[in-house]
Amino acid sequence: MSETVVTETVDLPNHSKDIATRKKNSADAVRQSLKKRYAAERRFRTYGVMALVFAFLMLVTLFTTIIGNGYTAFVQTMVRLDVHLDAQVIDPKGTRRPEVLGNAGYGLLVKKSLRKMFPEVRARRDKKKVYGIISLLGANDTLRAAVLENPSIVGTTISIWVPSSDDADMLMKGHISRDVVEKERRVTNKEIAWLDKLIIDKRLETQFNTRFFTSGDSREPELAGVWGAAVGSLLTLVITLLLSFPLGVAAAVYLEEFAPKNRWTQLIEVNINNLAAVPSIVFGLLGLAVLLNFVGMPRSAPVVGGIVLALMTLPTVIITGRAALTSVPPSIREAALGVGASRVQTIFHHVLPLAMPGILTGSIIGMARALGETAPLLMIGMVAFIVDVPQGFTDPSTVLPVQIYLWADSPERAFVEKTSAAIIVLLAFLVTMNALAVWLRQKFETRW
Amino acid sequence: MSTAAAVQVTAQNDVTNTMSAAPTKFSARHVNVFYGEKQALFDVALDVPRHHVTALIGPSGCGKSTFLRCLNRMNDTIPICKVSGKILLDENDIYDPAIDVVYLRARVGMVFQKPNPFPKSIFENIAYGPRIHGIATDKNDLDEIVQTSLEKAGLWAEVKDRLAEPGTSLSGGQQQRLCIARAIAVQPEVILMDEPCSALDPIATAKIEELIDELREHYTIVIVTHNMQQAARVSQQTAFFHLGYLVECDSTEQIFTNPTDQRTQDYITGRFG
Numbered sequence: 001m002s003e004t005v006v007t008e009t010v011d012l013p014n015h016s017k018d019i020a021t022r023k024k025n026s027a028d029a030v031r032q033s034l035k036k037r038y039a040a041e042r043r044f045r046t047y048g049v050m051a052l053v054f055a056f057l058m059l060v061t062l063f064t065t066i067i068g069n070g071y072t073a074f075v076q077t078m079v080r081l082d083v084h085l086d087a088q089v090i091d092p093k094g095t096r097r098p099e100v101l102g103n104a105g106y107g108l109l110v111k112k113s114l115r116k117m118f119p120e121v122r123a124r125r126d127k128k129k130v131y132g133i134i135s136l137l138g139a140n141d142t143l144r145a146a147v148l149e150n151p152s153i154v155g156t157t158i159s160i161w162v163p164s165s166d167d168a169d170m171l172m173k174g175h176i177s178r179d180v181v182e183k184e185r186r187v188t189n190k191e192i193a194w195l196d197k198l199i200i201d202k203r204l205e206t207q208f209n210t211r212f213f214t215s216g217d218s219r220e221p222e223l224a225g226v227w228g229a230a231v232g233s234l235l236t237l238v239i240t241l242l243l244s245f246p247l248g249v250a251a252a253v254y255l256e257e258f259a260p261k262n263r264w265t266q267l268i269e270v271n272i273n274n275l276a277a278v279p280s281i282v283f284g285l286l287g288l289a290v291l292l293n294f295v296g297m298p299r300s301a302p303v304v305g306g307i308v309l310a311l312m313t314l315p316t317v318i319i320t321g322r323a324a325l326t327s328v329p330p331s332i333r334e335a336a337l338g339v340g341a342s343r344v345q346t347i348f349h350h351v352l353p354l355a356m357p358g359i360l361t362g363s364i365i366g367m368a369r370a371l372g373e374t375a376p377l378l379m380i381g382m383v384a385f386i387v388d389v390p391q392g393f394t395d396p397s398t399v400l401p402v403q404i405y406l407w408a409d410s411p412e413r414a415f416v417e418k419t420s421a422a423i424i425v426l427l428a429f430l431v432t433m434n435a436l437a438v439w440l441r442q443k444f445e446t447r448w
Numbered sequence: 449m450s451t452a453a454a455v456q457v458t459a460q461n462d463v464t465n466t467m468s469a470a471p472t473k474f475s476a477r478h479v480n481v482f483y484g485e486k487q488a489l490f491d492v493a494l495d496v497p498r499h500h501v502t503a504l505i506g507p508s509g510c511g512k513s514t515f516l517r518c519l520n521r522m523n524d525t526i527p528i529c530k531v532s533g534k535i536l537l538d539e540n541d542i543y544d545p546a547i548d549v550v551y552l553r554a555r556v557g558m559v560f561q562k563p564n565p566f567p568k569s570i571f572e573n574i575a576y577g578p579r580i581h582g583i584a585t586d587k588n589d590l591d592e593i594v595q596t597s598l599e600k601a602g603l604w605a606e607v608k609d610r611l612a613e614p615g616t617s618l619s620g621g622q623q624q625r626l627c628i629a630r631a632i633a634v635q636p637e638v639i640l641m642d643e644p645c646s647a648l649d650p651i652a653t654a655k656i657e658e659l660i661d662e663l664r665e666h667y668t669i670v671i672v673t674h675n676m677q678q679a680a681r682v683s684q685q686t687a688f689f690h691l692g693y694l695v696e697c698d699s700t701e702q703i704f705t706n707p708t709d710q711r712t713q714d715y716i717t718g719r720f721g
Contacts, residue, residue, distance in 0.1 A: 261527060331564035335627070337525065339577035339634055340554035350566060
């Protein structure tokens, strides 16, 4: 065999011998480098999986912390009171007019009912502690609402569930431990004994916390709700969407389809990109200086917040809109122009509908960012303590992220769970928005 | 008149077939096209006879597609593209500022290299043109236009039960015929075809070629093709472009059997290109 090889090499002309050796060498090289390349590929894939796992773990940690802290805020400890609705106290003149019923001092009746429940408590200081089991403000509200709804109950004795105070609530939920020394505990042994008695009497239980979802902010944690902030967020986002979407899409269409490519449009382009990177608080300062101080728009109003956030979102909408428009294949434009469609018809009948899914995705990302934005809204006064649920675009209001910020800053233990619960609500809001975006996207895509 | 135009006229005079009797639909003179600094067409002069198929052949980058896109001012969409010279459509200069380009494109339809149906239903693909131009007055009218257009494009039998399906669900050849039907639906006078069969298989190509032959009866057709057999099969007049110059234009028979220019000879015999 070695002989044949020798004869072969002898027979071969010089250059083909070179080619043969080169072929063999390069085959070896390929084989060796293949090993390396596959190893690199495996390494890269491992990095990818590791990154995903890490991200997933972070997400799980985040969610378990938030949900673990927050889920208890969705229930509230309630106490059942038997209240005698003394007509002498509520409506001495017997008018039964709503303004009289609404202004009556129900607190007195509640306190009386509590004294009746714990007749053994005599000391003035202890009595105060007994009143402290329930939320006096909450009980007052509950009774007033019941009477206003049905004035005929005045004069009778009713059995009614009222929210407990935040300390009692925290104790029942285990956030205040019974094992701690009394001196270091916010709830005294006496109070614990009274609460236990209420449990035995079936006068104390945890119920679903509807108030959290229906009321505005409050100084009392047990009465505080996110509805005011949620409505504020919604109103603000409506303004943001109404401003940024049409303006952004129009700007994108103009810049992409109509604008001459010259120095001016280039300058505008660069500045739009720059605007996207401007810190959001700067937009808040702009809103404060221009909209509040110069134009004189109302402070803390969703309309101002909406305008500020729209300014912040516009660059995102324009940039993603332009990207979506350029990604529409030129053949579609040519087809439309070829059958004699005008430029505007080409854009509105063919290009824009095809770009819509992309534009929508961009807008929703922008809106999601606007929903989570806090800093610029602080500047225009949306950080104020607002109890009333806003009824319109010019009412003072706050938004979910600012509400979270406010509660996180409050000293009461009960606001810790409220903060987490508000974060859950904000996340639910976000997930809903994203789901809407996905749905819209699919709807547009299947249509074509 | 420039020499190129003079050559063109003599070429026309030499034509022996029926074409010489046909009135001229398009008449191009001194057409120069620039893409920025680069000149793509040099002083092109060409007459397109009415109700004939004119094939534009030549190697890649010779300017035949550029010339075709001048005929319905599709080049307007390219910002750096500048056209000079005169192109007359029935005696009217289409580059006259007074000419409405939308109206021009309604008169001069176009079929592109790659089938490009709108991502809408088959019906909507055809109905779009008549609708925006206000050709159809009511729904029945529109239905009729869609049907006759599809019939003329030889697609009706294949799609009549699935008009609501997206145009993109058809095969490549069907899509191209759909595009031809879409062009026909606007009732143009001229149909420009930019390598309409280059993305199709031989069977689909044969169908399109057959169709072009039938359409000749009602429309003036200008077709760009890389395929010399195709030019020979479907056209009555052939123009050979090379490096931006119109080298030769004559009856197809003349070009393929007895070209006067050496470059044409070399190209059609496959020596370059």
